[in-house]
Every structure is written in C-alpha cells, then in structure tokens.
Amino acid sequence: KAGVTQTPRYLIKTRGQQVTLSCSPISGHRSVSWYQQTPGQGLQFLFEYFSETQRNKGNFPGRFSGRQFSNSRSEMNVSTLELGDSALYLCASSPGGTPAMGYTFGSGTRLTVV
Amino acid sequence: KNEVEQSPQNLTAQEGEFITINCSYSVGISALHWLQQHPGGGIVSLFMLSSGKKKHGRLIATINIQEKHSSLHITASHPRDSAVYICAVLSNYQLIWGAGTKLIIKP
Numbered sequence: 526k527a528g529v530t531q532t533p534r535y536l537i538k539t540r541g542q543q544v545t546l547s548c549s550p551i552s553g554h555r556s557v558s559w560y561q562q563t564p565g566q567g568l569q570f571l572f573e574y575f576s577e578t579q580r581n582k583g584n585f586p587g588r589f590s591g592r593q594f595s596n597s598r599s600e601m602n603v604s605t606l607e608l609g610d611s612a613l614y615l616c617a618s619s620p621g622g623t624p625a626m627g628y629t630f631g632s633g634t635r636l637t638v639v
Numbered sequence: 640k641n642e643v644e645q646s647p648q649n650l651t652a653q654e655g656e657f658i659t660i661n662c663s664y665s666v667g668i669s670a671l672h673w674l675q676q677h678p679g680g681g682i683v684s685l686f687m688l689s690s691g692k693k694k695h696g697r698l699i700a701t702i703n704i705q706e707k708h709s710s711l712h713i714t715a716s717h718p719r720d721s722a723v724y725i726c727a728v729l730s731n732y733q734l735i736w737g738a739g740t741k742l743i744i745k746p
Binding site (some may be wrong): 545558560567568569570573580581583615617628629630632635637 | 672674681682685687708723727731732733734735736737738739
C-alpha cells in the first residue's frame with residue numbers, strides 16, 4: 526500500500542510569506558499528526574487531526590494552523606514566516622481509533638525561510 | 640527536566656558489538672515508540688511497545704512500565720545501523736520525543 530506522502534519535499538520562502546504543506550495519509554488511516562524538527566529544539570508536536578477535528582495541539586503560536594479534509598488528507602499552514610520556522614516538517618498517519626495505534630511517517634517537507 | 644530522556648547522546652562502536660540505547664520518561668503513556676532517522680530526514684518506526692519485549696531481526700526493544708524505562712538493543716551491529724535512534728512516548732494523543740541517540744558503527 527502507498528505510504529504517507531508529503532508535498533512538497535523542499536521549499537524556500539521569504540520572511541513574511543505564508544506556506545501550505547500537504548500530507549496524504551495511508552489509505553484508511555484517519556489520524557494525521559504534524560511535527561517540526563529543528564537542530565536546536567529536536568522534534569516537537571504541532572497538532573493532531575482525527576476525522577477532520579483537531580484532537581490535540583502543541584505549544585506553537587497561532588501562525589501555525591492546520592486542517593483535515595474528509596478524505597483524511599491534511600494541510601498545515603504557516604503565516605508570516607520567520608527565519609526560525611526553517612525546519613523539517615514531518616507528518617505521521619495512524620488508524621487513529623485509539624491512541625496507541627502505530628504511526629507511519631512521511632519523508633518530510635524541508636522548509637527554508639530566507 | 641525533559642519528559643523523555645535518552646542516553647547516550649552519541650555512541651560509536653565497532654561492527655559486531657552489542658548496542659544498548661536507553662530511554663526514560665516521566666509522563667503517563669499509552670505506548671512508547673522507537674524510531675530510526677537516517678541523514679536526509681526520513682523516519683522509520685521500528686517498534687511500538689506498551690509492555691514487555693519485542694524483537695525484529697537484530698533489534699530488540701524492552702519496556703518496564705513500573706520503572707518508566709525502555710531499552711533498544713542491536714545485536715551484531717553493522718555499519719548500516721548507523722543512524723539516529725529516537726524514543727518517543729505517546730501521551731494524550733501526542734508523541735513526546737527524546738533528543739535522539741546518534742549511533743555510528745565503524746567497520
């Protein structure tokens with residue numbers, strides 16, 4: 526079966542711009558989680574969506590938002606980009622019915638803000 | 640203090656050595672994951688544990704829920720095992736990540 530697909534793989538944006546990242550989960554998976562990985566902070570949880578509802582949210586400013594569509598695909602949006610937003614953004618999908626179901630990760634989107 | 644602590648931070652070993660990476664956590668969890676990240680960013684889930692022990696090939700993962708501790712072992716290590724190994728605990732629908740252990744296996 527197809528894995529978790531993240532697009533685009535690489536992105537360069539200018540400070541102040543906004544960006545939208547996409548994540549297509551494994552077919553049948555209803556939960557999508559987003560994570561930010563930076564050299565200084567490691568991996569940090571952004572938010573998790575299940576059946577189009579945000580089920581949990583990490584400690585990120587309101588510039589970071591997301592949504593999930595009826596087909597479980599998810600998008601993450603960052604507005605008013607800052608240099609510190611440069612990071613690898615990973616999404617993970619899981620069946621989602623209970624918290625302990627396994628995760629499958631996408632390859633990530635590497636965002637560079639200049 | 641971080642909620643998930645891994646040790647060691649860096650580990651260099653010779654091919655064939657037995658490797659142990661440790662993970663301690665301080666929060667209530669529903670599961671613990673061991674993941675592998677190669678240069679370039681891709682993350683692969685190795686194990687998900689909620690109790691006991693799991694084995695896959697040369698990899699073994701154990702968890703002690705009472706002691707809030709897990710270990711990842713690699714037997715007969717090989718240079719292709721070189722990667723960052725990350726422990727992450729699932730707590731309240733979110734994964735809380737350890738800082739990772741960078742493992743280098745020399746031929």
